[in-house]
Amino acid sequence: MANYDVIIIGSGPGGYVAAIRCAQLGLKTACVEGRETLGGTCLNVGCIPSKAMLHATHMLHEAEHNFAKMGLKGKSPSVDWKQMLTYKEETIEANTKGIEFLFKKNKIDWIKGWGSIPEAGKVKVGDDVHEAKNIIIASGSEVSPVPGADVTLDEKIIISSTGALELPKIPKTMIVIGAGVIGLELGSVYSRLGTKVQVIEFLDKITPGMDGEVQKTFQRILKKQGLSFTMGAAVQSVTAAKNKASVTYKLRKDDSDHTAEADVVLVATGRRPYTDGLGLDALGVDISERGQIKTDAQWRTNVPGIYAIGDCIDGPMLAHKAEDEGMACAEVIAGKHGHVNYGVIPGVIYTHPEVATVGMTEEQLKEAGTAYKAGKFSFMGNGRAKANFAADGFVKILADKTTDRILGAHIIGPMAGDLIHEICVAMEFGASAEDVALTCHAHPTYSEAVREAALACGDGAIHM
Structure with missing residues (x-):
């Protein structure tokens, strides 16, 4: 048993990032995790393994449909399913072992087992009770059932x-x-x-x-x-x-x-907050009707010394949202000013083409009665996309009709998940569409489509 400044329950993207940031800020930190490996759903059975499978199968698609067009002749590869699953497992292991290394480097104790909170300032794992001035709940989410339907998962069929x-x-x-x-x-x-x-x-x-x-x-x-x-x-x-x-x-x-x-x-x-076994009812922690832990603007629950972040609280269930909250919550505990800009949290779908979005949609702007202009550019007009058989989709930037300030962006196309971050940075700085349009973009790149969409918010795109 030990005394800590902070104990974090859960080692997913919210929990492990909070732990590292707490340690960087000089707080004696421990993280409770019951899985055999760190990283939570995201690294073990979520974002990371699914991206490995998406990458592998996209390579197969390219080999089957586009290699011959580029003069790469030969038999299409056959799928060795067992090896593909091994590749996925190796990807998981590399990432989870990486978190373990970061914990050791930052002198964070990994308390192995499932945690509960018998009272404020105490975390019970197995038979041991650990004391902490602050507790961060980062317990994540679980698969939610089909609403109003009779469905039992067997994980086989x-x-x-x-x-x-x-x-x-x-x-x-x-x-x-x-x-x-x-x-x-x-x-x-x-x-x-x-x-x-x-x-x-x-x-x-x-x-x-x-x-x-x-x-x-x-x-x-x-x-x-x-x-x-x-x-x-x-x-x-x-x-x-x-x-x-x-x-x-x-x-x-x-x-x-x-x-x-x-x-x-x-x-x-979809998914729902996972808080089973934490003992929150007995503690008197406020929970919403949707099962989310209620917090204030500093991620504090109604019980002093207990905080919550990530999928188990309100907001989009995204790994990077949890990471942002983890860092900000650590700053608050250390007496600094933690901040998350919830208006600039990108969302990405990693299909091919990728889909990425940030800020407001046209539907939301119409509903709010905000006067806006939309600048749109198709990847059909992008030289790099055409060369790479990736010309499906478009970039759309939404800007305030009066001030030209960027209010949102929506991209469907190659590398959309990376391209969106130019707009995220622009929005953080309160930039106008004209600011993006006047920024030199390297040619030939996919990112030129973002510039063209910004130009389309003004006098018009060049290549369309």
Whole structure:
């Protein structure tokens, strides 16, 4: 048992970043983690392994469809599924071991086991009770069930994103319930591997909350890639029998009943805060109706000395949002000024093409009655994109009609997840679209499309 300045519960992107920042600020820090490896959902069964699979299958797609066009002749590669899963595991190990190294370097104690908070200032792990002046809850999230439906995950035939990353073989058919980020990313992984993928979504549009034009373009591109969509469908039940799964659903437009069958059903209806076993009820920590821990602007709960960050509190369930909060919360505990600009948190979907968004959508601006202008540029007008068979999509920048200040940006196209950060930095500095338009961009790069969209907010793009 030891006394600490800070104990963090959870070692995901929020927890481990908070721990490192606390240590950098001179606080005696420990992090509680029950998994065998550090890094939480993101590094072990989420962002990192899924990106490895997306990368591997994109390489396969390029070999099958584009190599010959570039004069790279030869037999298309065959898929060694076992080796692909090994590559994914090696990627996970490299990253989780990296966090372990950073903990040692920063003299952070890893308390192995599952933590609970018997009272403020104390964290119990196993039979040991550790004392801390401050506790940060960074317990993350778990897969949420299908609303109003009878679905039990077995992680063999009816699977979550975790099961989708370790299937023993590539299924011939797959139904994905939910057309959000996780469903579309993993759906496109298996589609590239030859699986017939059907996406069933309750709403009438994919990627809820995203820019309407991006939603339409993205769905059209994914259809072209072989994914099929059943929209406006309320799933009633999912059952498994004899190595097959059956999904029953009602179409909302006419209340008609339907059934679909597949080898595997991926439930991708989002995530919910994971706070089981922490003892928050007994402590009297305020929890919202959606199961989120309530915090103030400094990530404090209503119980003094207890803070919360990441997926278990309000806001987008994004690793980088949790990281930002982890750093800011550490600053607050150390007596400094921690800050997160929630208006500039990018969101990315790592399909091909990628989709990236930051700030306001056109729909939100219209609803708020904000006068704006939209500058748009298609990747068809970008020399680098055309050369690389990546000319699908566009960049759209939204700027205030009067001041020209950038209010949001929406990109669907090559490297969108990287390109968006130019706009993030611009927005942090309160830049105008003209500021981006007047900045020299190297040629030939994808980033020129961002400049062209900024030019389109003024007198017009050059190459369109």
